Amino acid sequence: MFANNLPSSNDKPSLYTETVTALRALIDGERDWIANLANASALLNQALPDLNWVGFYLLKDGELVVGPFQGKPACVRIALGKGVCGTAAATRRTVIVQDVHQFPGHIACDTASNAEIVVPMILGNELVGVLDLDSPSIGRFDDADRDGLERFVATLLTAIRL
Ligand code: SME
8 A cells, every 4th residue: 555655764753754644644534443553563564674573562451462463473461560561551651672681571572572662552541552663683772763653653542442
């Protein structure tokens, strides 16, 4: 669908602006939560370089359960407070890990992962899940990724009605 129109900027802020614009077009008029999350993960996987896993964990009955994603099959359930995802969910703050092997309690799903960023998804006051990106490159994620991905999540949440 976006094969000829992929985000392609070289600097991160512009790349994220293009990606958020592409997301808006994808979710425009569509209110199906799973459809939008599935396309959002596919878009990030195509638009952002140097990833080996990107997708969502959704809060269900007090724990995180894997949702739409791109990458290798992943661990299904993560308790709040556990791993990078559970830490971002419990603190409701974006967590950037330069080297996952140095993060106490990191949950290894794909041995290719060396760096990770997890952005909480908060609708109103309610935590609904997290967006998780993994990279094989140590130090892959920085504040520009945090800013861009938080913008991405905020846009995605405008299309979500639980
Ligand atoms: N590494 C994550 C688990 C999810 S996978 O990376 C897909 C964590 O520590 O929470």
